[in-house]
Amino acid sequence: MADAQALEIEGPQGEVRRVRLSSPDKVMWPASEHGPKITKRDLADYVVAVGERLVGDSLGDRPVTLQRFRDGITGGEFYSKNPPKGVPDWARVTECTYPSGRTHDQLVVDETATAVWCVQMSTITWHPWPVRTGDNDNPDELRIDLDPQPGRSFSDVVEAATGLREVMTEIGLTPFVKTSGNRGVHVYARIEPRHEFLDVRHGVIGIARELERRMPDLVTTAWWKEERGERIFVDYNQACRDRTIASAWSPRPLPGAPVSTPISWDELGAVDPGELTIRTVPERAKGENPWAGMDQAKGDVGAAIALWDKDVEERGLGELNFPPDHPKMPGEPPRVQPSRRVAEHWDADGNRVSD
Template identity: 70%
Template sequence: MASAQTLIVPGPEGDREVRLSSPDKTVWPATDAGEAITKADLAAYLMAVGEPFLRALNDRPVTLQRVRDGIGGEIFYSKNPPKGVPEWAATTMVTYPSGRSHPQLVVHELATAVWAAQMGTVTFHPWPVRSGDNDHPDEIRIDLDPQPGLGFAEIVEVARGLREVMTEVGLTPFVKTTGSRGVHIFAAIEPRLEFLEVRHAVIGIARELERRMPDLVTTAWWKEERGQRIFVDFNQATRDRTLAAAWSPRVLPGGPVSVPMTWDQLGSVGPDELTVRTVPEWLAEHGDAWEHLHDEAGTIDGAYALWEADLERGLGELNFPPDHPKMPGEPPRVQPSKKVAEHWDEDGNRIDG
């Protein structure tokens, strides 16, 4: 096994040298579909998709999903930049739901991504903000999360329904596979509203989609209430919630990749066919379907109007992730099947004793 390899990575300020230790180390074990994928293979993949991958990451704080001993070993997230970050790598200060702040890595050039792979990073999770303003998202991101028993055809059907809703409210939706079972839909927005308001706009979109496709779509936060439907994960719009970047590999068997597609392409290829081994050829043949995602930012006003209309109908706040502080109007943070009504007040606060 080779002990180390030095890669020459071109960048905006000239070539960088990135040392790759144990390049033959397995990241993804071999499967029936193909041979093992090594750290050197991962670095080569990142360089092959470098231009569109940087478009997805550039100028954004990034959380790194890292592994020890490949995807079968320990998997953990790095929000602080890993130790030994090169002096030429950029960072930006971000604030978390708890109110604390610390720097996160910003991938301004491909060498930073390759160095992160050297440090065990497999999946890159960028925030929906730019480093110059970490409080006002410039993207709406919606995750369609299928419950057990649903196939990819149903996910595609719901994604097309979501496209209609988003287009009607003035957004231009772009779609990608997740690298797993679902799909992600993004839209560029003007960075005017803060996270809570963007989340409310996403809830407005999600509820409208649920009204149109009640047999296939749910906004129920608790899994026991979702049934065999596709959950529109509105909480991906909250602060410190991120999705895998376009063109990023995933920590899943076989080395799958989250791949942007045109709406016509969606459903024409199975997500398990798009891997670290196959995606460079896909990109060479089809190009980057998200190249123009940020050419023109849409307005979020129409989506936010859906939220306001639902407020008038008597629909209010939905549950936040458990690591967020309790929010005004939030429903009780307890599974409906375990809720005892007299233990909760009308504002969703627990009454002790």
């Protein structure tokens, strides 16, 4: 391995941050049919190149979970919610409350140098919470993940995203879009932080169900994979507390080092997500920002929550399944896949009853 290197990175007010990068030639992405190998130093250089966008569009002033790969993408991965040891003195942390009720600090990535330090800690993907550190309980960002099932193409995802944009716009939200870095698309909207996580999740379900009614053959809100068929899953559970999506401008741990990249709605139908990689995205980051103005486009999630309320009151629709690591919630359906469910073993609240 090459000797450690010291990177000098400009900080606030012209300050210079020094970040030590050990094993700079460690391979994070091996060479493949998608391109040559990418080293830890290559990843650090990428972060420096897009740092202003990475921090400004996605990470700044938010709790961040780090997806780390000590041996590159071919090794094991783990998620750091607690700040790793050795956090630089210029970085800060913020306390978060988890679904279990416990609390602890998470790292805040407010400047490029902190993101590069995360690379030193073998971070490949950043996962920010949809909150600001001044209020870690009320989201200021609504996020919807369109997850295509096998058999669906990216053009199908584009069609679903276009329909989703229409629904969101009709209820007063301003949607922005990015590639997921894989096969899907992520749609975001800034919201006023006036509602807690469960209310925002219900608003997302309201939007998802409306989209499902308009495009029943293309999209689904079915939590269980056996019920989705080939439809695109509208992942409403990304709105849960402690559930996060790869940030804008984050690389993904997939061959070729694809990047979850903000794009304009006009180019959504023409873009090839596979061409948006660590090698190509820095040049793109120099151009016009398709997410410019997002912070000024805050909407009220109340209209989305009203969709949820209408479904409950007029259509008799109720709660949907939560992620398995969350506590059992009131009204939640049984946490067992439908093909294995025996009706008499579950009460009306989705709790298992003994024989």
